[in-house]
Amino acid sequence: xxxxxxxxxxxxxxxxxxxxxxxxxxxxxxxxxxxxxxxxxxxxxxxxxxxxxxxxxxxxxxxxxxxxxxxxxxxxxxxxxxxxxxxxxxxxxxxxxxxxxxxxxxxxxxxxxxxxxxxxxxxxxxxxxxxxxxxxxxxxxxxxxxxxxxxxxxxxxxxxxxxxxxxxxxxxxxxxxxxxxxxxxxxxxxxxxxxxxxxxxxxxxxxxxxxxxxxxxxxxxxxxxxxxxxx
Ligand code: CTP
Ligand code: CA
Numbered sequence: 001x002x003x004x005x006x007x008x009x010x011x012x013x014x015x016x017x018x019x020x021x022x023x024x025x026x027x028x029x030x031x032x033x034x035x036x037x038x039x040x041x042x043x044x045x046x047x048x049x050x051x052x053x054x055x056x057x058x059x060x061x062x063x064x065x066x067x068x069x070x071x072x073x074x075x076x077x078x079x080x081x082x083x084x085x086x087x088x089x090x091x092x093x094x095x096x097x098x099x100x101x102x103x104x105x106x107x108x109x110x111x112x113x114x115x116x117x118x119x120x121x122x123x124x125x126x127x128x129x130x131x132x133x134x135x136x137x138x139x140x141x142x143x144x145x146x147x148x149x150x151x152x153x154x155x156x157x158x159x160x161x162x163x164x165x166x167x168x169x170x171x172x173x174x175x176x177x178x179x180x181x182x183x184x185x186x187x188x189x190x191x192x193x194x195x196x197x198x199x200x201x202x203x204x205x206x207x208x209x210x211x212x213x214x215x216x217x218x219x220x221x222x223x224x225x226x227x228x229x230x231x
Pocket of ligand 2: 102
């Protein structure tokens, strides 16, 4: 055809995606963070946009470019990510791929903490960060479709099922990260991924594929699910 006017499957759908790590400051030059390249979350944002969705990506600090055709908001901390996500509600779907730091230092020093002879290292008191996915999963403006991720080193499916319930998600994309290491990037930092999709309906094991392929396949699942949801 000269002109393709067929609407894309996610046209008119607003979808929030979180990606990357969060950085929790200790002082102006130091922070606590999770290992995350942002590759999988950014690939999912891009795949949803290719299907026509109005994608709002909330990204922690990453070393990769903003995906094409995606409105990207940049944040540092878990609290900033939570505020950004909640301000984007309402939405048709939300996909939580970010590796959010579970804890932050209770205080962040205004000045660089100095080594003081004889005093020894500082003792940091940690406090828990808000659970952004659980907040949205139980929100009065909950999107029709809420998707979380779970990175586990053991009891993958059992832990993913527990997260599904506790966080109010429809799907958990479960990742085995038991072979991770800074020396040999596995899932984190690497380009390939092997996931299981855990939902109330059961567990769907996907073969190992590239993160772009996981993203395309997940975007197709999301499009299929949203098709049956009339807003
Ligand atoms: N998540 C979030 N906010 C947090 C922690 C996690 O939104 N403060 C989201 C992640 O983006 C992911 C899902 O929750 O989609 C599961 O993250 P994970 O770290 O596996 O779960 P936790 O509940 O933090 O449990 P734990 O780290 O103890 O396994
Ligand atoms: Ca966690």
